[in-house]
Amino acid sequence: MISLPIFGLAARGIGQKGVDYTVVTSAHPQFVGNLNLFPTSRLLFGWLMASWRNIEQSPLFEQDSMRLCSQNTQLIKAAGTTPDAGVVLVYAVDGMGTVAIAGDLFMYDDNLSRLDAAFVWDDVMVQQSRRRIVCLADWLVPGHGVPMPISRATKQQAGCS
Secondary structure, eight states: OOOOHHHHHHHTTOOGGGOOEEEEOOSSGGGSTTGGGOTTSEEEETTEEEOSSOEEEOGGGTSSEEEOSSTTEEEEEOTTSSTTOEEEEEEEETTTEEEEEEETTSOOSSOTTOOOGGGOSOHHHHHHHHHHHHHHOSEEEETTSOOEEOOHHHHHHHTOO
8 A cells, every 4th residue: 555645644634735835854865755746835955945837046045944834834954964954843833842853864763863974964064953953842853763852861962051
């Protein structure tokens, strides 16, 4: 049986045309599939923003972040895995607080400090971006794992204030 994102969204009452943005968190191949599933959404791919008819620079080309669909969603720069990688922050999520959808910035849920050299463009920038996200978020959705809370100890190790 094929399991596409559209089926999960449809089960929650969201159709293909109800998606405003499709965000590619990094240019690694595992994050660029199914881009055709949401033909009316704006595609955010690093510093570029594309619609069905045109491609332009996204606000992230010059800014550190941009608002997405609401006051509670934001895309921020998180270079390291690729030069133009991003993380989606969702604020005020019931029972979770701020959730970071991190892509390959954090690949796995078993060890937040784990780095896979094959997927790192700049290891210093990865560490800087990771510290920033750990300090901003309460929960983390890694690229290849399940959502997990960010512990107080992890925040202390990152030097969050």
